[in-house]
Amino acid sequence: MMLETVIFYLFASLAVIFALVVILHPDPVKATLSMVITLFSLAVIYLTIKAPLIAALQILLYTGAILVLFLFVIMLLNIQREISLPFSKPVQLWGSIVSVGFLIGIITNFAIKIKIEESVKNYSLVLIAESLFKENALSFIATGFLLLAAVVGATIIATKVKRG
């Protein structure tokens, strides 16, 4: 039982540190690779809260597909490092004030009230599949159409561009 706490704090701190690297590093390639570490840490945390399917999908879909797509586009476009200093513009200053204020506001408002009874239940793949293909079958089909529309839209947007 002690081990779970250690694992949580280890991977939570890894996730936060590399999330900070994602938003502070000027090189987009290294930011994307730090994002991989953040997502892996989140996948380990998903394993500890009995969501093995989500953990597997996180590694396969996010780090395997989406972030590789990001890296592909970054290297295709040959994006340079950001030249401007981090907080040189008023927009950036206001943005940081807003996000830090958001964090403080939410913590002071909600965190104190959370008191939920904890129940231990193991989720098998069968239960998830039953819920997915019986109760949420329509949403599943709609997701398929969404992905089809995204593929068609992305192809049209990225190819048919007139120079001018």
Next chain:
Amino acid sequence: MSVVGFSHYFFLGLILFSIGALGALTRRNGITIFLSIELMLNSVNLILVSYASTNGNLAGQILVFFMFAIAAAEAAVGLAFFIAIYKHRRTINIDRLTFLRW
């Protein structure tokens, strides 16, 4: 759940969301802004999954499953937009992309 209570996961998700918001509001590179938005999506996924296993309920995990599909679609379309903008303007620095402003 485990020894670590729900509020720990909630706090972790909150901190990651704020980091993502900070990145999305302060960075000037389009791709990095997009990465920060993905970070915000992931923090919400973490809160949903931890909430689902706290309540002994599968709905959160199902919702996260659909959010993965939506994130994939969003990444494909968004990166296609960046490629199209780069073809026009030769940059994706959002300070120089002012052709929709007046």
